[in-house]
Amino acid sequence: QSVLTQPPSASGTPGQRVTISCSGSSSNIGSNIVNWYQHLPGTAPKLLIYSNFQRPSGVPDRFSGSKSGTSASLAISGLQSEDEADYYCATWDDSLNGHVVFGGGTKVTVL
Amino acid sequence: QDQLVQSGAEVKKPGASVKVSCKASGYTLTTYGISWLRQAPGQGLDWMGWINPYNTYTKYSQKVQGRVTMTTDTSTSTAYMELRSLSSDDTAMYYCARQGVLAADAFDLWGQGTMVTVSS
Numbered sequence: 001q002s003v004l005t006q007p008p009s010a011s012g013t014p015g016q017r018v019t020i021s022c023s024g025s026s027s028n029i030g031s032n033i034v035n036w037y038q039h040l041p042g043t044a045p046k047l048l049i050y051s052n053f054q055r056p057s058g059v060p061d062r063f064s065g066s067k068s069g070t071s072a073s074l075a076i077s078g079l080q081s082e083d084e085a086d087y088y089c090a091t092w093d094d095s096l097n098g099h100v101v102f103g104g105g106t107k108v109t110v111l
Numbered sequence: 112q113d114q115l116v117q118s119g120a121e122v123k124k125p126g127a128s129v130k131v132s133c134k135a136s137g138y139t140l141t142t143y144g145i146s147w148l149r150q151a152p153g154q155g156l157d158w159m160g161w162i163n164p165y166n167t168y169t170k171y172s173q174k175v176q177g178r179v180t181m182t183t184d185t186s187t188s189t190a191y192m193e194l195r196s197l198s199s200d201d202t203a204m205y206y207c208a209r210q211g212v213l214a215a216d217a218f219d220l221w222g223q224g225t226m227v228t229v230s231s
Binding site for chain 1: 146155156157158161170172173206208213214215216217218219221222223224
């Protein structure tokens with residue numbers, strides 16, 4: 001049972017827009033920044049979005065992040081086949097002396 | 112370019128300990144924090160804790176507190192994670208990751224992962 005709640009799956013056809021939600025609480029998303037990671041099978045996770053909506057150098061602007069209250073979302077516009085991966089949201093949680101928490105992950109399938 | 116290179120796969124018996132290394136190159140280890148994370152088969156990512164290589168301050172998750180020790184050797188730019196009293200629940204891919212470059216808890220650089228299998 002993950003602290004942050006994500007839908008287990010999402011899908012779209014090439015070129016479509018897909019949105020992934022991440023729901024938390026006042027002790028985590030409600031009071032801290034959210035980061036998003038892309039994880040392709042057999043590789044290390046990759047930082048996709050940091051500080052709610054910032055993109056690291058090299059990440060296409062097709063990926064965008066937002067946060068409102070105790071929820072955050074990741075949008076992938078112009079979906080491409082190489083976007084098929086698992087996506088995780090993460091943030092700091094102030095409870096239990098503080099720790100990093102992740103969502104359960106969302107598998108994005110390009111149809 | 113900046114890299115984190117981890118040690119190879121391990122197979123351990125229940126009750127044993129494992130020590131995974133993570134060698135940093137391309138940047139100075141003491142400049143940024145190192146977190147350790149793991150992913151059990153079919154499961155999501157799980158944060159284990161982090162170490163500040165500059166002052167060796169550590170913070171561990173409650174899930175592994177008491178069984179884990181994170182250390183660094185600045186002379187070799189290497190971070191270590193030791194996990195004791197292993198059980199089958201500890202079978203997972205273990206990752207080290209750099210944090211603090213772009214944001215405090217954003218992991219911008221990852222090791223390639225070390226598979227730890229606990230089996231009798």
